[in-house]
Amino acid sequence: MINPIQERAALIARQIQTKIVRSPQLGLVLGSGWGTVAEFLEDSVCVPFASLDGMPHCGVQGHAGNFAFGNLEGCAVMIVQGRFHMYEGWGPGEAILPIAILYELGVSTVVLTNAAGALNESFHIGDLMVLCDHINGTGKNPLVGVHATNEFPVFVDMTSIYDAKLRLVLNDVCDEQGVPHQTGVYMQLLGPSFETPAEIRAFQKFGADAVGMSTAIEAIYARYLKMRVVGLSCITNMGAGLCEKKIEHSDVLSCAQERGKIFAGVLRAFARRLAQGA
Numbered sequence: 001m002i003n004p005i006q007e008r009a010a011l012i013a014r015q016i017q018t019k020i021v022r023s024p025q026l027g028l029v030l031g032s033g034w035g036t037v038a039e040f041l042e043d044s045v046c047v048p049f050a051s052l053d054g055m056p057h058c059g060v061q062g063h064a065g066n067f068a069f070g071n072l073e074g075c076a077v078m079i080v081q082g083r084f085h086m087y088e089g090w091g092p093g094e095a096i097l098p099i100a101i102l103y104e105l106g107v108s109t110v111v112l113t114n115a116a117g118a119l120n121e122s123f124h125i126g127d128l129m130v131l132c133d134h135i136n137g138t139g140k141n142p143l144v145g146v147h148a149t150n151e152f153p154v155f156v157d158m159t160s161i162y163d164a165k166l167r168l169v170l171n172d173v174c175d176e177q178g179v180p181h182q183t184g185v186y187m188q189l190l191g192p193s194f195e196t197p198a199e200i201r202a203f204q205k206f207g208a209d210a211v212g213m214s215t216a217i218e219a220i221y222a223r224y225l226k227m228r229v230v231g232l233s234c235i236t237n238m239g240a241g242l243c244e245k246k247i248e249h250s251d252v253l254s255c256a257q258e259r260g261k262i263f264a265g266v267l268r269a270f271a272r273r274l275a276q277g278a
Contacts, residue, residue, distance in 0.1 A: 003146055005093050008054055009100030015052050016105060020045055020069045023106040024078035026274055027227075028267060029098060031083070031114035031214060032253055033234060036260035037267045038079050041070030049082065056094050058082035067101075073272035078107055083214055087191035092142040095214075096221040109166070109228040109274060111267065112218055115255075116210040116233035117194070119203055120184060121242060123235050126259055128181040128266065129210050130170045131162050131231030135187040136216040137203075143224055156224050166230040169278045173269040179262055184209030186233055188216035197241025210235060232266070234259055 028037065038044070047067040049055045058065030064081040071077070080098045084090040102110060116129065123129070148154040167183070174181040187203055189195065191213035195203070203211060210233050222229045236255040237247055270278075 003152075005097065005100050005142075005146070006104070009097060009104045012052050012054050013101050013104035016047055016067065016101070019047055022069075022076050024069060024102075025076045025106070025108060026072075026271055027078050027080065027102040027107040027110040029080040029083070029110060029112045029218065031234075033115055033236070033255070033257045033260055034113045034263050035064060035081060037072070037264040038068045038081060040264060040268055041068060041072055041077065041079070044068055044070035056084050056090065056097070058084065073268050074275035075271040077271060078102060078105060085191065085213055086138065086140065087213060092140045092144070092217055096142045096218055099218050099221050099225070103225045103227060107227065110222050111270065112215045112229065112231045113263070114212045114215050114231075114233050115236045115253075116186060116212040117237045117239045117247070118210055118235045118242070119187075119200060119239050120182070120209040123182055123184075123209065124180065125235055125237060125255060126180065127235045128174060128179055128263075129184045129186070129233040129235060130167050130174075130181060131186045131215075131233065132167065132183050133162065133185045134216040134219060134231070135185060135206055135208055136220065137187050138190045138217060140190075140217060142217050142221045152224060154224070156220070158220070158223065161219050161223050161229060163228045163230055166228060166278065169273050170230060170232065170266070170270060173266055173273065177262075177265055177269065179266060182209070182235075186215060186231060187211045189213060194247045195240050200239040200241050211239060234263065
């Protein structure tokens with residue numbers, strides 16, 4: 001594979017391999033407020049981004065900046081505790097670098113999580129949304145400039161980007177645990193400013209149910225690498241103009257963190273199902 005992103009990821013992955021004893025099967029990319037699940041890892045190993053040559057630094061509140069490895073409900077897991085958002089000035093290559101590293105270490109299934117604002121007015125703050133599709137509103141694509149090969153073409157089919165079977169597993173898990181959940185279309189924007197009421201109305205007409213500043217380009221790259229992908233959003237606020245409350249990043253973090261144990265329960269049950277052959 002002639003791909004500078006993967007070459008960089010391979011160099012970082014080789015450094016990580018000296019610190020872990022078991023190749024991970026499942027990757028969890030944790031958005032704001034989702035970090036509680038790492039507390040349930042058994043035989044855990046933490047590898048800070050800062051300890052790895054070639055790894056960018058993580059600079060957003062709510063993103064710890066570590067890789068965590070261990071056993072979660074019988075499943076070998078690699079947790080990405082932090083993202084490199086394009087609104088920080090990173091390019092798409094840095095934004096999807098953790099996905100590339102997951103692949104290099106053997107991960108075949110990835111769960112992308114985030115905090116999101118609701119566009120669908122039937123949603124409630126605190127709901128989980130299982131992603132069935134997305135709209136990439138960033139104007140960026142991580143496959144631009146990547147050299148296509150027969151094994152890894154860049155004209156990747158996105159008809160079923162979020163794995164239908166694994167989406168059913170997530171819905172079942174939420175039902176079993178009594179977690180309010182929705183299914184919907186996620187829209188990624190560049191950020192960092194929140195949307196205007198007029199933009200929210202426009203995105204509703206596009207067919208989006210929730211909006212955030214991550215996930216879609218990661219999903220694109222993961223599908224390019226032939227990984228199974230599922231996505232989960234925590235609805236932390238209503239979009240601008242859909243309620244009178246002013247939108248603050250601190251409120252987004254607070255809502256997500258309040259639901260942290262519930263999120264951890266969902267991800268633990270999902271990992272258990274995957275270990276059982278889901």
